[in-house]
Amino acid sequence: MKLYAIVDIETTGGNASSGSITEIAVAIHNGKEVIEFYETLVRPNQYIPYFIQQLTGITNEMVASAPSFDEVAATIYHLLKDKVFVAHNVGFDYSFVNAHLQVHGYKLNVPKLCTVKLSRKLIPGMTSYSLGKLCTEIGINHTARHRAGGDVQATAQLFSMLFEKANYTDFFAR
Template identity: 50%
Template sequence: MYAIVDIETTGGGGAARITEIAVFRHDGLKTVDFFHSLINPEIYIPPFITKLTGIDNEMVKDSPTFYEVQDAVRAVTKDAYFVAHNVRFDYGFIKREFGAFDEYFQRDLLCTVQLSRKIFPGLKSYSLGNLCQSLEIGIENRHRAHGDAEATVRLFEKLLVNDRQKLIPIDFYQ
């Protein structure tokens, strides 16, 4: 199983918090479960982030906090590889959120940036937008968790199909 994740945040700094999360649970063939939510970060969302994502303070004021969605996040990622484009970013934020209430969150990681560099060598850029353009993957709602996670699912499916080196751990290779 793979939990393909994307988050939006209040910014990249150390005090930044999650404002949106989307997780597609994938069995290597298809999506089998899904979780998505806006998150009240309990801190101010700066205007440049609102301009990028479209997520503003008013939008999230009545949304659940990460604490309130933790069970859903834990369940949809349990016993699955945590997959993301630049996985350390998304994983780091989620791990820190769980750590805030003294829970050690650990998942095995797969990074679609690193996998793409090996499986599709020679592309000029491995950013999600440019990679999807190169591989003819459409992205709707760019810089929103659901749209970017959905594009990452399609990218991951292309990586699975083209993984001649068997870099991606998967049961049905055997």
């Protein structure tokens, strides 16, 4: 059975080479439902800019006693290996997670699946494909926006809906 790792991260900025992960959530999905869930704040190796604190609600004080990425890298790698990496705008999340894992000696080489791209194909005509607006339009409850746990739970619900709509061969075998 193919398993999917639905991932969402919060970061100190938009560039994987200069930013740090401040929070990560992973929902393991079997094609029907979430069967495992992991979430943690991560102590970044840099200050969280004020505008990012305002967007996510994650403050420097909140992450001061959180584990470093070094402390969670093995757990995250084992959650992700041998699974399809799924995210809403997968390029962003994958680039950060893979860059952070590589620094700690782990090479993530897994298939990727983007729920933004799938949504555009399978649910055409939406006014926006941002996670929050898309969830509102299709009736998915999306609480705790811009927090990894809330976003990954919403993405998991979206993924379940897309999985039901999709032809497996066309969209999920890549």
